[in-house]
Amino acid sequence: MVRWNGAWIMAILATVSCGDRASPGRSEAVPAVGDTVAMVDLKVGFVYVGPIGDAGWTFAHDQGRRALETRYRGLKTVYVENVKEGADAERVLTRLAQEGCALVFATSFGYMDAVLATAAKYPRVAFMHATGFKRDANVGTYFGRAYQTIYLAGLAGGALTTSGKIGFVAPVPIPEIIRHINAFTLGAREANPSCTVHVVWTNAWYDPAAEKDAALSLMDTGCDVIMTEGDSPAPLQAAEERGAFAIGYNSDARAFAPTRFITAAVWDWSVLYSRIVDEVLAGIWKAEDYWWGIETGITKLAPWGPAVPETVRQRVGTRQREITDGSFDVFHGPIIRQDGTEAYPAGARATDEELLSMSYFVQGVAGTIPK
């Protein structure tokens, strides 16, 4: 925290004090990632649920970590991979605090209890828990509105399916994934109102074999577009082998489906991580919920694959601009649930609380949520 450039502190104070909500307004300037800033003295810890080479969720977070090291001279990062969401997590978090980390990112939902327990022991350390919902004096939560990007990917997928059946490889039936499946389906059915989205659960965040099997079984039932939210690119590979279109998640893993890749809803955690580091350095970090949208760049579409026609690119591009400038909301009525009842009448919009606890499928999804 020493040798911190005074002008920067003023700039950040000005930026942050604009609103009490942690999410930046559309007009606020987030410092561009890549600009190296003044010398800092800060150690940041990361706990990952998978290996950094998973080409997915953990890989994306690790890219964010690397961006911090590039951007801040003197900033050190420490990470631990493959940390199970059980009794081990609290020990790893404690070690990171003991190691002198002033800021720790816990990047999987199942670390929740461990984060809260460790944070109580180390009140001077700032903890940020991804995808969680419990906060404390020094525990904030963060995530991005990937549903916006996934809706756009669904728009492209719906336009490209000829069989009218799209397969969705889904990891774990929690509100986050259900929200994403619904957003994807709303997009797909906007492009092709008769298409259906078929869901197979793998019940694991990272299981390349199960993810591939799920993709293969979906293609066996006639799906010609495969969307995956698993942490591995195995479903993309499977789709390429069988000649189905593929949509990815987390990172731009087009290399695994060079000819059949449509796009991917990718994360750029560096924008959020830089912002939080800035706040911690300036001493103004607060334990809040950060749920950033497409306008911040935290979630975005990967560049189009070669097989995506120009008309589709333009259609999606238009919607993307509308979401970015706030004139279009993915979850706006009328939205009909899978069972035929109305979730939102025309003109109504889902609130953040409703989105965060979403536990039903919308019309057009073929599949069930385990009960």
Place this chain on the structure above:
Amino acid sequence: MSAAAVILRRACRDLAVIAGAVGTVLLACHVVLGAAGIHGAGACAALFRESLGTRYGFSESVVKATPLMLAGLAVAVAFRMRLWNIGGEGQLYAGALAAAWVALFLPRCGIPRVMLMLPAACAAGAAWALAPGILKASLGVSEILVTLMGNYLAMLLADHLCYGPWKGSTTFGFPMSDRFPADADLPTYAGTRVHGGLAIALIGAVLLWALLWRTRWGFQVRVAGSNARAAEYAGYRIRRDVVVVMLISGALAGLAGGVEMAGVLHRLQPRFSPGYGYTAILVAWLARLHPLAIPPVALFLGMLLTGGEQLQVSAGVPSSLVDILQGLILFLALAAEAFLRRRHGEARHPELSGSPAVEGSGD
């Protein structure tokens, strides 16, 4: 040559083998880590420095070792009788489910819930092992396959309960039970996460040793494990013993799940076990299936596993390299153990003949 000289020479040989194994481990660390551009010997020392040198690190190794001890005992008692119960993981989950059920759904009844959770965990683990035991005893069905399948069944049942009927009311639809009430917690030791399960595991080790080496029934089990035909010839009721041993094994593994629930996690989460039931097989073999050797061996593994995390934190070693190192260390430990056993086996026969008292001292 006098007996003392024989013992001395053997001790020297053993020490040489152990020193050789440790040296090979250090060399292997140096080569593996050196290839990744990390200072090998220093990082290897860091693996154990934290877990041996600090109170917190040591306490965490004990926390990690506690379920390994109980599950290791479970494996050892079955393997003693050459019953290949590799379903420790499933029995552990069954025990955890039963403990969670008691904690979540049993109404208050005067005594702390934790006092009922642990017996329930034992019973559920035993029940999970009962079917493989009966199938083995009555039809000769391979217990390897049946216990292995039991693992998937129990894990998927836990998934189902977490995602479905037991999903908490305060978890926003996320797959986990609510936190257990406070009277479902095992006491912890002085500001650490070390909990009452440790005492239970240590007592369990002594009881199991007494059962196997101090009772007639234990003798029968060990005879049946060494030579089933001889045991049958001696008129032992092997079929019955198969079922009983499986029940004891399952109960111990179930208890491992129960203490993990009541001692550490305090709520049911899907896939909460990082493979304790499988690591326990390694613990049991390294301990030569001897109950009293299992706690120290489990502690060694606990240190190795928690030290691996520390290696990532302090030395920046990638987790895959940590896994390779841990594998190498275990491989060399097993090799040294096998080497020592063979040497002793050669030397033992003349001394052992006509000295049945040695039998009482264990393996």
